[in-house]
Amino acid sequence: MTKIALTVTCRSTRGIVAAIASFLAEQGCNITDSAQFDDFETGNFFMRVSMTPETGATRAELETRFAETAKGFGMEYAFHDESQKMKVIIMVSRFGHCLNDLLYRWRIGALPIDIVAVISNHMDYQKVVVNHDIPFHCIKVTKENKPEAERRIMEVVEETGAELVVLARYMQILSDEMCQKMSGRIINIH
Numbered sequence: 001m002t003k004i005a006l007t008v009t010c011r012s013t014r015g016i017v018a019a020i021a022s023f024l025a026e027q028g029c030n031i032t033d034s035a036q037f038d039d040f041e042t043g044n045f046f047m048r049v050s051m052t053p054e055t056g057a058t059r060a061e062l063e064t065r066f067a068e069t070a071k072g073f074g075m076e077y078a079f080h081d082e083s084q085k086m087k088v089i090i091m092v093s094r095f096g097h098c099l100n101d102l103l104y105r106w107r108i109g110a111l112p113i114d115i116v117a118v119i120s121n122h123m124d125y126q127k128v129v130v131n132h133d134i135p136f137h138c139i140k141v142t143k144e145n146k147p148e149a150e151r152r153i154m155e156v157v158e159e160t161g162a163e164l165v166v167l168a169r170y171m172q173i174l175s176d177e178m179c180q181k182m183s184g185r186i187i188n189i190h
Helices: 016-026 059-073 097-107 126-131 146-160 176-181
Strands: 004-011 029-039 044-053 076-081 086-092 113-120 136-138 164-168 186-189
Parallel strands (some): 086 113, 164 186
């Protein structure tokens, strides 16, 4: 059975969830999971909805038909085929608990992603990563070489086709330039 995810971002206002749920019901979709978040500092709304189309609607059809609903709220949105795994790079420093948790969840299938590389500024977790058959890149970072180190990190991102970078206790502050390049494609976890 096809599983599709819808991601939405827009200004927070009343009626967004109802409009999305109504649209999906009208299209014959059963919502299997839903998560939403209001950022009170920015006034933005974020939502991710997983669904199964029970009447044969395709991802492309849903995307086209949703345009009218989205327009009314000024939404940025995308429909994703959940069978296609996102390409992810994990970055870690010396504390490995987040890396180990992600690797464990990935290995047992609870985290359906494709880990295309692990980047670290230390060699501590090379063996763990390589034992999972994942490419490991040690890119040392100092005050003097930070621009070069970030250039090398971006090369790995581009070479692997990574769609997301997870900072899993990566204890370096990224430059404004790198943050702008990776806007919307990088998250920090602890």
